Amino acid sequence: NAGVTQTPKFQVLKTGQSMTLQCAQDMNHNSMYWYRQDPGMGLRLIYYSASEGTTDKGEVPNGYNVSRLNKREFSLRLESAAPSQTSVYFCASSATETQYFGPGTRLLVL
Amino acid sequence: GIQVEQSPPDLILQEGANSTLRCNFSDSVNNLQWFHQNPWGQLINLFYIPSGTKQNGRLSATTVATERYSLLYISSSQTTDSGVYFCAVERTTDSWGKLQFGAGTQVVVTP
Numbered sequence A: 001n002a003g004v005t006q007t008p009k010f011q012v013l014k015t016g017q018s019m020t021l022q023c024a025q026d027m028n029h030n031s032m033y034w035y036r037q038d039p040g041m042g043l044r045l046i047y048y049s050a051s052e053g054t055t056d057k058g059e060v061p062n063g064y065n066v067s068r069l070n071k072r073e074f075s076l077r078l079e080s081a082a083p084s085q086t087s088v089y090f091c092a093s094s095a096t097e098t099q100y101f102g103p104g105t106r107l108l109v110l
Numbered sequence B: 001g002i003q004v005e006q007s008p009p010d011l012i013l014q015e016g017a018n019s020t021l022r023c024n025f026s027d028s029v030n031n032l033q034w035f036h037q038n039p040w041g042q043l044i045n046l047f048y049i050p051s052g053t054k055q056n057g058r059l060s061a062t063t064v065a066t067e068r069y070s071l072l073y074i075s076s077s078q079t080t081d082s083g084v085y086f087c088a089v090e091r092t093t094d095s096w097g098k099l100q101f102g103a104g105t106q107v108v109v110t111p
Helices: none
Strands: A004-007 A010-013 A019-025 A031-037 A043-049 A064-068 A074-078 A087-094 A105-109 B004-007 B010-014 B019-025 B029-037 B043-048 B052-056 B059-064 B069-074 B083-091 B105-110
Touching: A004 A087, A019 A031, A019 A087, A019 A105, A031 A064, A031 A074, A043 A064, A043 A074, A074 A087, B004 B083, B010 B019, B019 B029, B019 B083, B019 B105, B029 B069, B043 B052, B043 B059, B069 B083
Parallel strands: A010 A105, B010 B105
Antiparallel strands: A004 A019, A019 A074, A031 A043, A031 A087, A064 A074, A087 A105, B004 B019, B019 B069, B029 B043, B029 B083, B052 B059, B059 B069, B083 B105
């Protein structure tokens, strides 16, 4: 039982490049979330998916797209990366109120 | 949106000491969670506590929803308690799962 897994662990991009962050959970949770964490700040919600087939914007959705591929997987895509998107990205999942987090992806955009 | 304020921002403790972390929020909530982020970045859920009191080992939490605050108590602190503690809330009027995080309290426990 791996919980919530994220790939890659670390990525360096140049401005304008695109990439997809992958997230998978094996806990049969309905809800999944993407957050970003900037230095000295708490996490901010980018997008979430209350159930398979649905996605909704969070607090900071601009510059991102998401896909809920199936119940297990929820991906986050940066179409044209910007330096302001340098951050640590966390994926989480939940069945009820309690959210369980993955280990994070550190993204550096030059 | 809802404001979530945590205090103190930083805390240095000697091993064995007790401490209290506070979370104030500006609107009524139906979901409040405390998380610990260890020095390696991993986030662990400590408590789901929209109201009342819960205890888990040396940690306990109390939320007084009517007065819009929550407290996290660490007793007999250990070096493994070091890290950042986050409070996160969901407004009663918000959609499911839209947690708003505070800025956190950085705790350092020295031997």
